[in-house]
Amino acid sequence: xxxxRKSEDYNEFAFVKKFSDSERRFKxxxxxxxxxxxxxxxxxxxxxxxxxxxxxxxxxxxGVFPERYFYEKWFKKFYSVESFKPLxxxxxxxxxxxxxxxxxxxxDILKKLKVPLLSKDRDVNSPVVxxxxxxxxxxxxxxxxxxxxVVKGDLEKKVKFVSEGIRLLLKNKVEGLEYFKNIKNDLxxxxxxxxxxxxxxxxxxxxxxxxxLIEIGRGCIRRCKFCVMGYNKKPVKFVRPSIIxxxxxxxxxxxxxxxxxxxxxxxLDDLLDILEEYNIEFSVSSMRADGITERLLxxxxxxxxxTYTIAPEGISQRIRDILLKDIDVEExxxxxxxxxKVGFKSVKFYYIVGLGEGKDDLGEMKEFINNVKKMGxxxxxxxxxxxxxxxxxxxxxxxxxxxxxxxxMKKWFYxxxxxxxxxxxxxxxSKKQYDFNVMNENDIVEFVKxxx
Numbered sequence: 523x524x525x526x527r528k529s530e531d532y533n534e535f536a537f538v539k540k541f542s543d544s545e546r547r548f549k550x551x552x553x554x555x556x557x558x559x560x561x562x563x564x565x566x567x568x569x570x571x572x573x574x575x576x577x578x579x580x581x582x583x584x585g586v587f588p589e590r591y592f593y594e595k596w597f598k599k600f601y602s603v604e605s606f607k608p609l610x611x612x613x614x615x616x617x618x619x620x621x622x623x624x625x626x627x628x629x630d631i632l633k634k635l636k637v638p639l640l641s642k643d644r645d646v647n648s649p650v651v652x653x654x655x656x657x658x659x660x661x662x663x664x665x666x667x668x669x670x671x672v673v674k675g676d677l678e679k680k681v682k683f684v685s686e687g688i689r690l691l692l693k694n695k696v697e698g699l700e701y702f703k704n705i706k707n708d709l710x711x712x713x714x715x716x717x718x719x720x721x722x723x724x725x726x727x728x729x730x731x732x733x734x735l736i737e738i739g740r741g742c743i744r745r746c747k748f749c750v751m752g753y754n755k756k757p758v759k760f761v762r763p764s765i766i767x768x769x770x771x772x773x774x775x776x777x778x779x780x781x782x783x784x785x786x787x788x789x790l791d792d793l794l795d796i797l798e799e800y801n802i803e804f805s806v807s808s809m810r811a812d813g814i815t816e817r818l819l820x821x822x823x824x825x826x827x828x829t830y831t832i833a834p835e836g837i838s839q840r841i842r843d844i845l846l847k848d849i850d851v852e853e854x855x856x857x858x859x860x861x862x863k864v865g866f867k868s869v870k871f872y873y874i875v876g877l878g879e880g881k882d883d884l885g886e887m888k889e890f891i892n893n894v895k896k897m898g899x900x901x902x903x904x905x906x907x908x909x910x911x912x913x914x915x916x917x918x919x920x921x922x923x924x925x926x927x928x929x930x931m932k933k934w935f936y937x938x939x940x941x942x943x944x945x946x947x948x949x950x951x952s953k954k955q956y957d958f959n960v961m962n963e964n965d966i967v968e969f970v971k972x973x974x
Contacts, residue, residue: 531599538601541565541592546732547723549579551604552587556692558602558612559588562619562627568592570729572737572780573618573655575721580677584685588616593627598634610635614691615649617669620656622958623951625664628653629974632668639970641670650691650698652684659709660750660914664958667967671702675710676740678717713759714740718769719780730778730805738766738793739781744810746835747846747916748874751782754914758782763792770796776803776825785813794821808833811857812849819864829868829901832857834890837873838883845874851890858897868901869894875931876909876923884934891939902942906935908952913959922956925949 526532559578561568568574574590581588589602591609600609609615609631617628629639632651638644641651653665654673665672673684683705691698719737726732741755760781770777781787784806794817797804803825809818811832822830832854836842839851861869894902908928911917923931928949935944961969 542603544725545723549722553589555587556613557588558615560591560617562593562624565592569725572735576719580681586685586688616652618655622955659754663963666963676712678712679710718761733776733778735778737780742782745846750912763789767796770800779806783808783810785810812853814857816860831870833872835874837887841877862897870903873906874909904944907947910955
């Protein structure tokens with residue numbers, strides 16, 4: 523692409539080019555068909571999501587070649603990562619949407635492109651808006667008024683049919699949309715044991731660092747009441763070690779292992795055998811305290827990891843029981859002792875608040891953190907988030923904690939848990955996420971009309 527002449531366009535172009543140049547790609551790109559694959563968040567977040575890479579590869583296999591785009595609030599042109607093609611030169615805009623808080627980014631992109639935000643207001647000359655992603659498993663209502671086409675569930679099971687629809691749309695929008703109305707579009711779950719999802723590029727700007735990402739498990743065997751995955755991604759599917767070995771035996775780069783929790787992987791020791799045999803450094807997306815082993819932590823430390831994360835979720839046993847976390851404090855202490863045994867001095871905890879915590883619960887939390895300090899951990903970090911009662915989970919219908927209660931909780935944490943790092947999620951953003959969860963399709967239409 524020719525260098526943009528306007529300074530503001532060039533600054534945006536240079537910003538995208540910095541990330542594009544950082545990528546080491548393992549597959550050649552063939553594009554310029556007029557199809558965009560947009561992850562409506564920053565490059566750091568987009569490149570940390572295996573879906574941004576995997577979805578593109580799935581379409582490549584069908585002869586459809588979308589270009590990747592990401593989002594920054596100040597963007598106006600939106601240049602692609604591959605060829606720097608401006609977004610408005612595409613006939614089809616495919617959004618990979620996973621979180622409610624990125625929903626307004628989708629609206630912002632469409633508004634900047636002067637595309638009518640509601641699908642009913644578009645005409646034959648408007649680009650086609652296709653939305654898929656994790657959002658379709660638990661909050662399809664939020665996107666239905668916006669999308670011309672919603673692709674529900676896992677793409678692998680329907681990529682052939684979606685690709686055929688895209689080819690039709692590129693030739694004739696009316697015929698293409700009619701095709702999508704007539705194909706089966708149920709909420710599908712794909713068995714990734716048939717096909718190992720793996721990223722096709724590396725970048726130092728990913729939250730995982732320069733690692734190839736692989737997904738070894740899809741879904742969750744647990745029953746935590748707050749979790750969308752545990753109630754909407756069953757039966758759980760795992761990739762067998764033999765298939766993973768075929769991938770890693772020729773791999774020279776570190777890998778990031780993606781799953782609901784690696785400690786629930788049924789062949790964990792076999793997987794660790796493979797990673798050791800081929801001398802592969804790795805990181806994991808999640809671990810449960812009751813499944814942490816000395817060997818797993820040793821290999822993570824050997825891979826260069828300086829801290830590890832545990833998610834007690836509830837600040838007391840009573841709260842964990844309400845959450846159906848199925849973990850007790852002794853299992854937490856056991857995992858932490860194992861961490862110290864292998865040499866970890868830094869640990870991070872995730873907590874959810876807004877379940878009627880009282881003095882006894884807070885007292886138990888204080889005792890727990892004091893005991894962690896006594897174990898010898900020099901750096902203790904907490905990430906605290908309000909409960910967001912998601913659709914299609916047992917907690918849906920509960921109210922979010924009030925801002926006053928949340929601020930009181932923050933005050934107590936800061937006054938009583940000294941000498942540790944505490945990060946509280948923004949109440950404003952949490953409340954916005956909650957609001958999007960309770961809106962129906964008519965509410966979304968009114969929201970768009972009122973705000974945009």
